Amino acid sequence: xxxxxxxxxVVRKSTRYFTVQVVSPRTGGDVVQASAVSKELSGYDxxxxxxxxxxxxxxxxxAGLKAKAKGIERAIPDIGLSxxxxxxxxxxxxxxxxDAGLEISGDQSVYPPESRITGQHIKEYLExxxxxxxxxxxxxxxxxxxxxxxxxQFEHVKNRIISEVGKAE
Numbered sequence: 001x002x003x004x005x006x007x008x009x010v011v012r013k014s015t016r017y018f019t020v021q022v023v024s025p026r027t028g029g030d031v032v033q034a035s036a037v038s039k040e041l042s043g044y045d046x047x048x049x050x051x052x053x054x055x056x057x058x059x060x061x062x063a064g065l066k067a068k069a070k071g072i073e074r075a076i077p078d079i080g081l082s083x084x085x086x087x088x089x090x091x092x093x094x095x096x097x098x099d100a101g102l103e104i105s106g107d108q109s110v111y112p113p114e115s116r117i118t119g120q121h122i123k124e125y126l127e128x129x130x131x132x133x134x135x136x137x138x139x140x141x142x143x144x145x146x147x148x149x150x151x152x153q154f155e156h157v158k159n160r161i162i163s164e165v166g167k168a169e
Contacts, residue, residue: 007033007067009075009104011060011093013082018056020063020093022075022102033070036063044160047148053092053112054119054154058161060093064100065165074103087112100166119150126150 007024018038023030038050038059049055067075075097082090087110095111098104115121 004076007072007075008078009063009067009094009097009102010078010080011056011082011090012080013051013056013089017050018059018089018093020060020097022063022067022072023078033072034063034066036060036066041157044157044164045153046157047153048119048122048150051089052119052122053089053116054122054150056089056092057096057099057112057117058154058157060096061100061158062096062161062165063093064097064102065161067097068101069165072102074105077104077106084110086110087116092117118154122150 005025007022010019010021010023012019012021016039020036021032022034024033036059038055040062041050041055041058044058046055046058077094079090079094082088089112091110092112094104094106095108095117098108098111
């Protein structure tokens with residue numbers, strides 16, 4: 001990877017956030033050309049978690065758009081020590097960068113399906129949980145506040161990122 005001189009798209013996950021960086025190798029040390037951390041998504045009205053699949057995708061999209069704005073067209077994926085498991089959050093972040101317009105080498109069949117990227121699986125889980133809570137409420141237990149519609153919020157945040165960051169290209 002380093003011998004090619006091509007930029008790398010580095011995806012890392014911590015216990016709380018995702019970080020996606022486009023890094024170019026230089027003789028004196030690597031230079032970060034573009035960077036996004038999932039915590040930044042709150043500035044685009046994201047109210048969901050910062051480590052789930054939709055957040056990983058949106059972070060990759062944000063980093064990819066920032067890289068495109070700096071004239072970077074392609075990158076080599078670098079997932080570090082994360083296991084290479086198909087449909088994982090790491091590959092969701094890479095797909096976000098691809099959807100931003102970056103050319104990333106590799107097999108695209110490992111990217112998560114659209115339903116996972118948009119958070120449909122989270123919505124279905126929360127709806128099932130909500131039904132269980134409503135059954136408990138019938139027994140007199142208090143009912144927590146309603147949850148967000150993740151797919152709708154995902155589309156809103158995605159469109160906002162594209163309109164605000166994508167127009168900077």
